[in-house]
Amino acid sequence: MGKGADTRERILEIAEASVLAKGFGATSIDEIIAEAGITKSGFFYHFRDKNELARDMLRRYVAEDNRILDEIFARAADLSDDPLQAFLIGLKLFAETLADLPNGHPGCIIASVCYQERLFDREVVEINRQAVEGLNDRFRRYLEAVASVYAPREPVDLDALAEMVTCIIDGGIIMAKVMKDPQRLPNQLLAFRSFVKLLFSEPATAALHVPARAAIAAE
Incomplete structure (x- = not known):
């Protein structure tokens, strides 16, 4: 360099x-x-200006987040061929990574842009939107792999379930700072892990395995 x-x-x-x-x-x-x-x-x-700084800072932050998540869930996939077990391992490794940060997670650039959206130009806002969608899509793919083998006990919208991770991360960061307890975020991730484990506990069969959205629409 x-x-x-x-x-x-x-x-x-x-x-x-x-x-x-x-x-x-x-x-x-x-x-x-x-x-x-x-x-x-x-x-x-x-x-050129503060918005260009924001664009590059946001891209840098997202790239680093993706690198960390790629490494964690690739390691989880190496440890188990079963999609549910691999996802549960990945969530546990992710929570452990966050718990190992000495002062907790420092914060979220994506959330910061959301909170102060009016300060940014359209390109920054669009990059931020794509970052959120990218994180949701990542966890949606993991959950789709799980749902292809394990039928949920209750009809569930996989998009909403995937978005829970994003909400947990941002909400957990805020709660950890407010309560001055760095363990709040990893604990919330582990609670989500337990929920997923309970939700997808039965192997899918031809009769049971119905796409989540179709199951919801049928109710």
């Missing part, structure tokens, strides 16, 4: 830490410049 790339990465690191600590609106370009030890012209060499 060259000097210019190092500087750009440093700016993104500083900006991310500041946004997670106090939000995007309270993060100023001047404080980022001071922390990075660069000139204002040096900052604008890398980023």
Whole structure:
């Protein structure tokens, strides 16, 4: 990585830490410049404006999240060929990863953009929307693999079930900070894991295995 790339990465690191600590609106370009030890012209060499900084920071954050989740659930898949067991292992590994963070999860850039959406241009908002959809789609695929082998005890919308993970992560981060208890987030993930384990406990049969949406529509 060259000097210019190092500087750009440093700016993104500083900006991310500041946004997670106090939000995007309270993060100023001047404080980022001071922390990075660069000139204002040096900052604008890398980023045209604050929205461009937000776009690159968001893409960087999402890429790192995806890398971590890819590694965790790939490891889980290596440990079990059964889709339910692999998913349960993945959730346990994910919870353990979060529990190992010394001060809890630092926060969520995606949530920060949602909270302050009016500060951003349409491209930033769209990138954020795609990030949320990407996370939901990831867990939807895991759940579809589970549902192809295990029939749910109750009709369930897999989209809503997948979105529960996103809600748990953002809600767990907020709750952990409010209660000053870093274990709130991993504990919530483990509770979701228990729910999934109870929901998909019976192997599917030709008679029982009905697509979730069709089952809901039939009620």
